[in-house]
Amino acid sequence: MKVSVLLLFLLTVSLAAGTLSATVEIKNCTSTEFYFVWVTESGRDKWIDMLGLSILPPDSSAVFQVTEGWYDFRIEDCQWRTYSFSDIPIEGGSSFLWEVYPIHMDDD
Incomplete structure (x- = not known):
């Protein structure tokens, strides 16, 4: 079941x-x-959690809006493992999809 979380x-x-x-x-x-x-x-130090009080189950997506710019993404799973994707250029009016697989897990 695909659950989408829409956060603007x-x-x-x-x-x-x-x-x-x-x-x-x-x-x-x-x-x-x-x-x-x-x-x-x-380049900024302030991170915002886009899930808030929600949890993102397997095979689900979180969808949100950002303004044009360069972004860093960091995910923490239920076992406190992290997945990071940095310096991503995002153009206004476009869409960006990151399909997070186990291979994307950060090294300790």
Whole structure:
């Protein structure tokens, strides 16, 4: 069963008029639940958990909006393992999909 979590959030300090947003989809292609889907603009220290109080089960997606820019993504699963994807350019008006597989797990 595919469950989608739709969270709308703009990740910028200030928005310029006419800035386009992009759709980001994080798909859990592992056999474990994801507890956190952290997102930040590349080079910043403030991370935002896009799941909030939700959990992302296997074979499900989290979908949210970001403004145009460069982003870092970090996921923590139910066994506290992490998966990271950094310095991703996202253009306004586009869509970005990260299908997270076990091979994407960070090395300890």
